[in-house]
Amino acid sequence: AQTVTQSQPEMSVQEAETVTLSCTYDTSESDYYLFWYKQPPSRQMILVIRQEAYKQQNATENRFSVNFQKAAKSFSLKISDSQLGDAAMYFCAYSRTTGANSKLTFGKGITLSVRP
Amino acid sequence: EPEVTQTPSHQVTQMGQEVILRCVPISNHLYFYWYRQILGQKVEFLVSFYNNEISEKSEIFDDQFSVERPDGSNFTLKIRSTKLEDSAMYFCASSLDRGWYGYTFGSGTRLTVV
Numbered sequence: 577a578q579t580v581t582q583s584q585p586e587m588s589v590q591e592a593e594t595v596t597l598s599c600t601y602d603t604s605e606s607d608y609y610l611f612w613y614k615q616p617p618s619r620q621m622i623l624v625i626r627q628e629a630y631k632q633q634n635a636t637e638n639r640f641s642v643n644f645q646k647a648a649k650s651f652s653l654k655i656s657d658s659q660l661g662d663a664a665m666y667f668c669a670y671s672r673t674t675g676a677n678s679k680l681t682f683g684k685g686i687t688l689s690v691r692p
Numbered sequence: 693e694p695e696v697t698q699t700p701s702h703q704v705t706q707m708g709q710e711v712i713l714r715c716v717p718i719s720n721h722l723y724f725y726w727y728r729q730i731l732g733q734k735v736e737f738l739v740s741f742y743n744n745e746i747s748e749k750s751e752i753f754d755d756q757f758s759v760e761r762p763d764g765s766n767f768t769l770k771i772r773s774t775k776l777e778d779s780a781m782y783f784c785a786s787s788l789d790r791g792w793y794g795y796t797f798g799s800g801t802r803l804t805v806v
Contacts, residue, residue, distance in 0.1 A: 619781055621797035682735040
């Protein structure tokens with residue numbers, strides 16, 4: 577079974593600084609998808625960024641980028657120029673690319689606070 | 693931008709009562725999911741639905757739970773006899789394919805069982 581581990585329960589960053597959120601996972605599949613979701617206090621789940629394991633290039637979406645290390649099964653999220661609106665819970669998630677469906681397996685999440 | 697709509701946003705029910713949580717997925721999506729999140733804990737998969745049938749379910753999704761897509765637009769989760777431990781946030785999600793384009797989540801239904 578696939579597992580996703582987020583070992584840091586909380587992190588804090590100064591506004592305008594850069595922060596990296598860690599995630600590791602375990603799978604026997606060779607191709608899969610990885611995601612970071614943001615959950616603000618409204619509890620809405622918002623897709624931040626996604627990565628396909630088949631692709632070597634790290635995904636980037638504006639101020640958000642990932643460091644995908646397939647051999648190490650590591651998928652960290654870097655937030656540059658942190659803004660107050662980035663304060664939220666962040667979940668790392670995994671899904672398979674094969675099979676009748678691809679459920680998401682989530683980590684426990686990390687609470688990010690942004691200091692003004 | 694298309695949205696997944698969930699109703700109600702908050703429901704309070706007595707233990708032992710039946711509840712139905714409703715979702716309207718994005719119209720051209722083909723895969724539908726329910727997840728739950730007990731307060732302060734991680735998001736857990738309940739069930740996935742494709743081609744008018746359950747394609748996968750978790751251990752949590754026991755005989756007390758059922759899902760339906762009765763009319764081609766709504767996707768419902770029924771809990772037949774609620775327990776205190778069913779109190780959680782329930783999220784509906786849909787996806788166009790098996791997930792590369794991401795899953796669009798609804799804003800959730802907070803279920804409180806008293």
